Amino acid sequence: MTFRQTHLLGIENLHQEEIKTLLDVADQYVDLNRRDVKQSSLLSGLTQINMFFENSTRTQSSFELAGKRLGADVMNMSMQASSIKKGETLIDTALTLNAMHPDLLVVRHPHSGAVNLLAEKVNCAVLNAGDGRHEHPTQALLDALTIRRAKGRLHRLSIAICGDIAHSRVARSNIMLLGKMENRVRLIGPSTLMPSEVRELGVEVYEDMTEGLADVDVVMMLRLQKERMDGGFIPSEREYYHRWGLDAKKLSHAKPDAIVMHPGPMNRGVEIDGTLADDINRSVIQEQVEMGVAVRMAAMDLLSKNLAAKRMQNRVQQQVTA
């Protein structure tokens, strides 16, 4: 077992082995979560604080449930309603929380890099629950676990990520994770929603859905992030749906057993056809939600062990210097 991280800030810093380890641990938590009694005492006595500077229902409740099932004391802070409104800086907020001795800090922030900044200032394990357009590592990990369980492997697969790539942290984390695990990644979407020079990240780029979806094993749809857009990126939702929305016809170009994924929340009839999203033979969207809890439990499991080891080391060092 190898997992050396003290924080989970992004996929960029993870090694292939660390990703495998995390997914293996998550597999065990899937089993636990399916039992009638879902309680573990691994994190009992530890404090987990969820700091969400941006609205979230799904991710926040997933993290909350993950922490509670592992026995941690979980506190939710809705930062939109709190002291940032009074002019407190992010670092001061972090230091204030740090003084309460949390062990796990789950942070979502609208600005890229904000979670990295915060992690430098606290002495607990920080989990990035999404920062701006930068990374959303637990989403990429839960996607990976879903794919691995559905396809039996997580390498040499052809995976299409479709839609609003430019505004998506999910896409960035997935591109990195799937690349590290040696898959072929294709991006499909209108060129106005492609980040600049994205080919440099080792992906193939398509503008046409039928061309891009040809013979892929996995189709990942992304939500059109209207709230992050300033100015027109697409002419209208109906034209977007016509050209890039996933329906049965477009999906027929993928492999017959290709699975359909979506990080949620979905805009039915904008990026995905409602019937297709509910098709239990193709869509794994509900599984993704289930894997989310397991992956977050695995991440907290591994990080809390590294945190304990680090604290022990510090104590020994203090005694030696004393």
Add this chain to the structure above:
Amino acid sequence: MTVYLHNAILIDPVAETETLGGMLIKGGKIAQVFVGDNTPSTADIAKAESIDCQGKYLAPGIVDIGVKVCEPGERHKESFRTAGRAAAAGGVTTMVTRPDTTPTIDSPETLEFVTRRANEASPVRMRPMAALTRDRDGREMVEIGFLSDAGAAAFTDCDHVVQNPKVFARCLTYAKSLGALVIAHPQDPSFSNGAAVTSGKFATLRGLPSVSPIAERMGLERDLALVEMSGAKYHADNLSTAASLPALQRAKDAGLDVTAGVNVHHLTLNEFDVGDYRTFFKIKPPLRSEDDRQAMIDAVASGLIDVISSMHTPQDEESKRLPYEEAASGAVALETLLPAGLRLFHSGDLTLPELFRAMSLNPARRLGLDAGTLSKDAPADLVLFDAHAPFVLDRFTMHSKSKNTPFDGQRMQGRVIATYVGGNKVWG
């Protein structure tokens, strides 16, 4: 008082030479320059304070266009005293200050205030620039005539672009009639609005809002079209991308009264230096690609870009300790301008006369100052430096009140030994 500096390597950006020699300074001016075995008469030497430069380089002091001293308004970030000390320590003998203070320097009264403060507190010379429009908001032009009479060296709205072409055209036309120099930082602001980095692989990896370098070219092309129409004296400052250079070349070829400047950071750093969201590397315009950096160096070497400046912009710790998008832009650079500029000498990209042509001679000429040369009767504004002395920069040893430098912890080469302003030693 007479001073005799000898045994120095004289860097003459006019003749483009480096020669062993010395000079006699009388009444604050260079009285005579001696090259090779020539020396002043023994009588002159006997009367003078004799300084052995020990074979180090002696160059005309740096004339730095675009220094922000945060007086009035934000004296906790920088004052004329601290900026002046930083300038002296960095070999800058004339600070040409920016008007983007609070309030804006847009009236003869505010201009007189900063001039007086500089005279009281700064050991180096200061020439103030004034805003081009009131409050730098691009609506009404300032009193260009009164401000010129009060000593404004040039007129600039700094990083605010005068967006309305009618207003900008009138400013240029009016400035032309008074012979005033207009300085702009070209940019299409409706395109670059909200951007923190340059678009490309780095922006994509870090998920930061970005702008194409074409925004700068668009701004420059517009400005040059209006300069062509009005015939005004125009300096495009803070250029940073290869995309701007063909337009600049065309304007110069067409004989327009146009010069251009680059910020030393765009010559020595690129977008990837931002790394893990390090906000001390956040400047405006943002750091560019390595190809752009190389193109800017070539443009300085060829003379297409005339001026290298520090674009000294003090920011306090609080305005930098924020997520990258929210953090303030700018870097202090009065003290790092010379060692950073010397990186281009050590890399073989520029000769020392070329470097001082861009840092001393050209800015002085553009502003009509008699500094920037080692010729007889020029003011004895000089920098004596060791181009090879290595050091690791510790930002807390700098004299600027604000310590926001991207070069913190970096290896630099080049130390100022002494700085002279009007023959008086102000540093060393």
